[in-house]
Amino acid sequence: MADLNKLNESIISGDLDTSVQITKEALAERTDPQEIIQKYMIPAMDVIGGKFERNEVFVPELLMAARAMKGSLELIKPFLAERGIEPRGRVVIGTVKGDLHDIGKNLVASMLEGSGFEVENLGVDVPSDKIVAVVQSKEVDIVALSALLTTTMPSMKDVIEALKDAGVRDKVKVIVGGPAVTQEFCDQIGADGYSENANGAVGLVRKLLTA
């Protein structure tokens, strides 16, 4: 039997080889892929996220955990599809123009994927028109924007304005996040939701899609 508690531990400690190996075993044993994600992987990211906030670990440990999580997730994705589990919604995510911070946005993307959403990750330094183009050309429910610099937070508003100008603002819900972003800022720029962390982002997207 695959030792799923060890999967949880290996993600916390950032041990990619072990997390991938146990995930393979678990999948070979036909363990429910959603159970693997919900019960063992997402809680691991919660633990490491908490340690980061308390300065018990720093960026390298966080990155290693995210990498282990991603490695396992890649293996699980085809099984989710095979089981005919429809994505719960489609999310386009990116860090706004001028901003190169990748880590938090990727965590949000992984958590959303792990929770059953289809996620298109546009990367960092994403110009508004690129986001508009994706919204125009594809089925998209949520646009998720990340900004870590106070100087790039205004770019979030630019994206919302660009969506309006292109006549597609009502097609999508826009959510925003980043350490300096607040609910107040979210309201000011006319975004639909804010959450302070990746877990909250999952709840937020669920709420917005059922509303």
Next chain:
Amino acid sequence: MRTTGIQELLKSRSLLFCDGAWGTIFQSAGLKPGEIAELWNRDHRKKVLEVAHSYVDLGVDMIETNSFRGNGIALAGIGLEIDAAELNRLAAEISREAAGDKCLVLGSVGPTGKILMMGDVSENEMYDAFAVQVQAIEQGGADAICFETMSALDEAELAVKAAVENTNLEIICTFTFTKTVGGDYKTVMGVTPAQMAEKMLSAGASIIGTNCGNGMETMIPIVKAFRDFDSNIPLLVQPNAGIPKIENGKTVFPETPDEMASHVPGLIDAGVSIIGGCCGTTPDHITAIMNNSGRRE
């Protein structure tokens, strides 16, 4: 370990002064948010020269260059595929022109923006990018290289090595530390001042220290941490004008020249050797700092 101009000066004076921020002044001179200040070396040479002069005129001992983001990897990271060497050489030439032989010129080199363990760039690529940058800065006439705002030991070590192996310049390296929940200071990568000092000195830096991330007051415990590790090594400290806040959608650095200057005696007691300024500081801040040092020759 190399010693030249700065170390020579420190033999006769226990406290030296460096310049403050350039970016803040560029912004009032028309630099738009998101615009790359380093391009001004090529496109608005005069304006860059003016900023350099505004610090030289204060009588500081050294000024930096407008090349913080001039690393080829950093420039590519912001979508600029241009001749990094040219921008850096120009940066050094401009500062040299303003400084003449009145003060020393430190070539500013910031991080690449890449984290080695992520594997996006290799150690060789990173080393080469730093080598190109520091050689160009030497060609432009700088006296020293100042690696600054570093947070990762592996990256900073490659940077210092690139300067040791490709230039004859004196090497300074400063890291950015933040207060942890536990109350001590570490970089975002988890590095302490002592760990940084040990690695950078053995890599070949002769002056170390800290810049950015803190106002003047919180630099004091960081200087103490360095001094606990080594009581002699020259220490450069360049605080921000406080921690930035957003007011009406604009980034503001809250510490006034007098507020910053009021903590200078504490910093001197802790053992600083060279004081300058980082984000948000202006010639007025540096003037106030110099006036309140009580030890100016």
